Amino acid sequence: MALALQLAEQGLYSTAPNPRVGCVVVKNNQIVGQGAHLKAGQAHAEVLALSQAGAAAQGADVYVTLEPCSHFGRTPPCADALLAAGVKRVVVAMQDPNPLVAGLGIKRLQAQGVQVEQGLLASQAQALNLGFISRMTRHRPYLRSKLAASLDGRTALKNGLSQWITSEAARNDVQHWRGLSCAIMTGVGTVLQDNPSLTLRSPDVLSLAGSRQPLRVIVDSRLRSPMDSQILSPASLQTGPVLIAYAAAPAAKVAKLKQSGAELLAMPDAVGRVDLTALLTHLAERGVNDVLLEAGAVLNGAFLQAQLIDEFIFYYAAKLMGGDAKPMFVLPEFSQMSQALDLQILEVRQLGADLRLRAQPKPA
Numbered sequence: 001m002a003l004a005l006q007l008a009e010q011g012l013y014s015t016a017p018n019p020r021v022g023c024v025v026v027k028n029n030q031i032v033g034q035g036a037h038l039k040a041g042q043a044h045a046e047v048l049a050l051s052q053a054g055a056a057a058q059g060a061d062v063y064v065t066l067e068p069c070s071h072f073g074r075t076p077p078c079a080d081a082l083l084a085a086g087v088k089r090v091v092v093a094m095q096d097p098n099p100l101v102a103g104l105g106i107k108r109l110q111a112q113g114v115q116v117e118q119g120l121l122a123s124q125a126q127a128l129n130l131g132f133i134s135r136m137t138r139h140r141p142y143l144r145s146k147l148a149a150s151l152d153g154r155t156a157l158k159n160g161l162s163q164w165i166t167s168e169a170a171r172n173d174v175q176h177w178r179g180l181s182c183a184i185m186t187g188v189g190t191v192l193q194d195n196p197s198l199t200l201r202s203p204d205v206l207s208l209a210g211s212r213q214p215l216r217v218i219v220d221s222r223l224r225s226p227m228d229s230q231i232l233s234p235a236s237l238q239t240g241p242v243l244i245a246y247a248a249a250p251a252a253k254v255a256k257l258k259q260s261g262a263e264l265l266a267m268p269d270a271v272g273r274v275d276l277t278a279l280l281t282h283l284a285e286r287g288v289n290d291v292l293l294e295a296g297a298v299l300n301g302a303f304l305q306a307q308l309i310d311e312f313i314f315y316y317a318a319k320l321m322g323g324d325a326k327p328m329f330v331l332p333e334f335s336q337m338s339q340a341l342d343l344q345i346l347e348v349r350q351l352g353a354d355l356r357l358r359a360q361p362k363p364a
Contacts, residue, residue, distance in 0.1 A: 001063045001093060001121045007036040007045065008065045008128055013179045013209040014039050017287030019096075019132040023049040023064040025057055025087070032056040039210065044069070046078040050085045057085040065125045067096040067118070070105035079105040083112050092118040093125035097136040131182070131289030134310070140280040143308055145293040145300055146177060147328050148315040154325035155297065160193045162326075169352030170315045174294075175202035177313060179209050181292040183283055187299035188220035197230045198294065199239055213240030215288065219299055221273050223249035227260060237261040245274045276306050301330035304341070309361065312343070316355040 007022030015037055023045035025033035035048025046068055050057050068078035082090060090109055096102060106116050126133060131142040148166045149155050156162035178184055184198045198216045200206055218225055223246045231242060244257060247268035258264055269275035303309050334340060343359040
């Protein structure tokens with residue numbers, strides 16, 4: 001199963017909107033076939049492993065990181081392929097959260113006399129597919145907020161300058177998280193201040209992603225994004241799609257942005273801002289599993305208050321920028337320590353001169 005999980009990692013950058021899945025076929029304590037799902041529409045891990053095993057799959061044990069599918073999608077059901085190959089036992093790390101499967105694949109195998117066991121290395125299998133699980137069970141993507149800051153928690157000088165707080169090693173690491181994401185989201189404030197392109201630029205990560213560029217999403221309630229911004233340039237829009245979510249704006253500005261090639265989505269909330277929960281639901285409906293939020297203090301604060309951030313990726317530079325510099329989050333004033341948000345630290349790692357700290361909000 002550990003090998004199957006390693007195989008599944010081959011699809012970290014390329015399988016969306018499908019889950020990352022690995023499979024190993026074993027006969028007489030010998031590996032006779034292995035495979036990984038790499039791209040939606042292509043063969044699933046079980047089919048590739050069975051193809052490699054050939055006749056040796058008859059009476060074999062199969063280790064797979066996710067319950068074999070039982071429905072027709074772009075490819076036939078993997079449960080049927082396992083039955084046709086005559087396997088004896090299937091060990092499943094985790095049940096598929098997709099309502100179209102959700103235990104039906106296991107039941108189909110068991111109904112035909114195949115021994116099925118589940119739960120082996122389940123937590124590791126779940127960690128590989130946090131976004132897919134979130135989309136299937138919560139109907140919204142898994143959202144990571146990436147923030148680069150000084151050790152005193154400041155993300156930009158008072159005048160807005162922020163390039164570069166962290167080192168090249170940290171910025172290269174961000175490319176990895178962009179590659180893992182189906183969408184990169186920012187706010188209009190970041191577009192106005194930093195003029196980013198938000199593209200995947202690392203040749204190594206681009207190669208692993210099959211040259212796929214994540215969807216770029218701008219949260220821009222009044223459509224203040226300049227037409228000449230880098231993210232809306234013709235070259236940028238040829239690289240990959242841009243979605244602008246807004247609340248209200250003049251029809252002429254909407255038409256002009258659409259003409260540039262951007263996709264516009266009106267999604268106002270009750271107070272005239274973009275409805276962030278509805279936006280994430282919309283992204284899930286279009287197959288987005290993971291979102292990387294690269295935004296300023298206002299939008300990060302809004303997502304945090306809405307309890308929509310699943311994970312933080314903090315990059316800390318060994319700098320002090322002072323009390324007048326800009327913070328990570330704009331939040332209401334707290335009067336009691338009990339109001340502070342408790343985090344669970346997942347990982348701390350040094351990257352060059354910087355630190356990367358990953359954390360999650362603790363459940364209330």
